[in-house]
Amino acid sequence: MVTSTQSSFPEGPDANLAIRVAKLWPHRKHESNWLKGLFCALGGHRWRSLNLAELVPGKKIQHCFWCSKVRIDGIIYRV
Numbered sequence: 001m002v003t004s005t006q007s008s009f010p011e012g013p014d015a016n017l018a019i020r021v022a023k024l025w026p027h028r029k030h031e032s033n034w035l036k037g038l039f040c041a042l043g044g045h046r047w048r049s050l051n052l053a054e055l056v057p058g059k060k061i062q063h064c065f066w067c068s069k070v071r072i073d074g075i076i077y078r079v
């Protein structure tokens with residue numbers, strides 16, 4: 001399994017932003033099946049973009065549809 005510098009809590013230049021935007025995704029499928037959970041565990045996140053360009057200009061923000069991770073400018077935050 002590939003490990004990385006991603007830690008188990010938000011950490012990085014946009015950690016606070018990650019916590020904020022995580023709340024903007026209303027109904028993520030945390031209860032989804034184990035297969036999707038496995039994909040996420042292996043880094044196969046299902047990234048979905050919300051239109052946050054007006055709220056957070058200049059940042060590329062994506063939420064994983066299957067778990068609680070947020071990706072900002074390519075850095076993954078678990079929030």
Ligand SMILES: [Zn+2]
Nearest residue numbers: 040045064067
């Ligand atoms: Zn995920």
